[in-house]
Amino acid sequence: MSGPLRLVPDEGGAERTMQLRTLPLKLRRTAPPEPEPGPEEQLDLSADPLDELAERLHDVCADAVHPYEIAAFLESDGLSDEQAALLYGRPDAFTVAEELFEKVERRYPGQSSEFANPWRADPWRCVVRGLVFALPGLGYLLGANLFATARMRFGLPSGMLALSIATLVSWGFNQALAHRSYRWLGRLRRREAAVCLAVGAPLGALIAAAAAYVVGGPLGALCFAAGQSCYLGAATVLLVLGREKFLLVALAPASVGAGVVLAVDVPETVRTVVLLASLLLAVGLAVRELVVCVRGGERESVELRLPLRQEVPHLLFGLACGALTLIAGLGETIHQAVQAASHTVHGAAAALPHHHHVREVKTTPTGPAMIALTLSLGLAEWLLFRYRAMAVAALRTSHTSGQFTRRTGGVLLGCLFIYLTTVAALDAAATVLWPGAPALGVPQLGAMLLLGGSLWLALLLNAFGFSWSTALICLAAAGAESAGLLTGADPIVLQLIGCGAAAVLLTAIAGPALGRTTQHR
Structure with missing residues (x-):
């Protein structure tokens, strides 16, 4: 997979939380002075202050399936155990939550058009992504002649080990790169995500190609490993930015060429040209998309840093x-x-x-x-x-x-x-x-x-x-x-x-x- 899913599609990301107003209003603003109660009113005991909170949090409490949900809402809004004792006469926030859970009648709204499915996925888009994950395998049919299959090294056709190492490096690097880019997208910073991809994708391709060169093998196999590394970097860019159809277009020459190879014998020169055509299309489309995102996006005034250790x-x-x-x-x-x-x-x-x-x-x-x-x-x-x-x-x-x-x-x-x-x-x-x-x-x-x-x-x-x-x-x-x-x-x-x-x-x-x-x- 190119990267992790955002917690809610098209929203502000995993860090965006629900903000509630749970504490009494007197803690949030100064209430106007009230007239002194009369003698009769002074004799009456005041109502339980928890009733006011139960009325204000009726929707939250009615939808909760456990008191801990209410306790989480209260704590997220800053209700401490000391405030629970001072304002409501309860020893802690969990006791407040349990009593609210008992006071408010359960109301389970069931499914609705607004909340039944906040996770909407386009099935056809998933089909396209499945194709772009599988179709690159056809490139190995076209590039089979680039490996010295008559010679063996470490039990594999000569050059296959270098390709395997390059693949491992590309998968690991691009997985981290995609996650970091999705984190920028989750904060609605598409320009920063594009800059991250523009720097990271070429760097990852260079590291993977260098790893293949260190392992060694025939020149044709090393060239194939370098081309694969470049393709995986370009594919990561297009997948993260949501341009799967562009990647499908780039894979068209290799897919057609692989079908022809299965039917008839094709010269090695033609196979190489077809592979290069798909590679150049993928890289060109990725560069085009990055340029559009960088030029079209506005630089944010607030600087934000994302730590690398999370990748x-x-x-x-x-x-x-x-x-x-x-x-x-x-x-x-x-x-x-x-x-x-x-x-x-x-x-x-x-x-x-x-x-x-x-x-x-x-x-x-x-x-x-x-x-x-x-x-x-x-x-x-x-x-x-x-x-x-x-x-x-x-x-x-x-x-x-x-x-x-x-x-x-x-x-x-x-x-x-x-x-x-x-x-x-x-x-x-x-x-x-x-x-x-x-x-x-x-x-x-x-x-x-x-x-x-x-x-x-x-x-x-x-x-x-x-x-x-x-x-x-x-x-x-x-x-x-x-x-x-x-x-x-x-x-x-x-x-x-x-x-x-x-x-x-x-x-x-x-x-x-x-x-x-x-x-x-």
């Missing part, structure tokens, strides 16, 4: 997602290389012939599965919005906090089931259409579904601010799988254990955390 968990999360995805796609090939090297060292067997490695890469069943996973990312985004919409609806219709927790838990499981079912269906269709692809076995399918489920849960928790938890869990799973793969363990078993453990931990966090009403206010 660290998103950088780690991008690296972890890239590592888990690469292991799912290349794990079997790396496993065979490790096994061959081990046999050679111990004299048990000779290393596998080079052409055998290449054949396994082409016939691995993970190819269609990876296509299915990337195509499903558009649906994953739509389901994130759908979960938020249904959670807000449950917040307005639940009578108790326990009922709300059960409803949001059911919504979470339902969205996850829909996503995984779609991934399985897409994988079945891709396997049928992929020329010569073997059927995906139950263990392979299980590993792929666990990976998809873990990534979707991590993205959902990221949207609610649990960035460090998701980053560390995914990073631990990626590290464990990488270490096991290098020691010769079966990659499918590693994925079942690593992604399975990550899915369990993320579910254990998501259930209680997202079942709290305060997370959805």
Whole structure:
């Protein structure tokens, strides 16, 4: 994914909070002097001061599903325990909230046109985003001749390792860059977001290309890695600024060219020209959009700084997602290389012939599965919005906090089931259409579904601010799988254990955390 979702689309961002006027009016302005009460009035006891507050906060208290919601409103407006004792004769703010909850009759407004779905997502936009996530994979068909497939290095076609490292660096850097840009957009500063992208996207492409050069490989493979790094930077710009259709236009030459390559043999020069056409289109459209945003936006008079440390968990999360995805796609090939090297060292067997490695890469069943996973990312985004919409609806219709927790838990499981079912269906269709692809076995399918489920849960928790938890869990799973793969363990078993453990931990966090009403206010 290009970046985290804003808490409420088209609003001022995560930091924008609801401001309430909960304290008595006499604390906010000086009331006019009242006439002295008569003797009869002096004999009467004054009414409970809490009644006035209950009347003023009637709507808030009537909609609350738990006293803690009222307590949160009171504390956000500055009501301390000392003020609760002085003004209302209660020991603390929580006691005030509990009595208000009892005084005011429950009123659950149910769904309405205004509040039923504040999370509106355009389904067609999600379809387009799913396409722009999947179509870049066709570029590997056009650029296959740029890799020295007759030579092997670290168990992969020469140059593939450099491309993999560049991909990891780009994913991690661009994930952090997108998050920082979304933070600027959340504060309604589109110009600052464009400046951030204008500086960060070229820097990320340069770092990724340099990493590929350090690893080394054939010149053609290094050029391909540099072009991919530039494309990913341009794609991040267009996705963050909401220009998915521009990116679809840029991918048109590579998509058409890949279709032609599957039908007939195309000279390498023509393939390279087609790849360059898509790259130049993507970069050109990204530059055009940045220029429009920078020139069209006004410089804010109030200077605002965003600390860089908040991007660290998103950088780690991008690296972890890239590592888990690469292991799912290349794990079997790396496993065979490790096994061959081990046999050679111990004299048990000779290393596998080079052409055998290449054949396994082409016939691995993970190819269609990876296509299915990337195509499903558009649906994953739509389901994130759908979960938020249904959670807000449950917040307005639940009578108790326990009922709300059960409803949001059911919504979470339902969205996850829909996503995984779609991934399985897409994988079945891709396997049928992929020329010569073997059927995906139950263990392979299980590993792929666990990976998809873990990534979707991590993205959902990221949207609610649990960035460090998701980053560390995914990073631990990626590290464990990488270490096991290098020691010769079966990659499918590693994925079942690593992604399975990550899915369990993320579910254990998501259930209680997202079942709290305060997370959805």
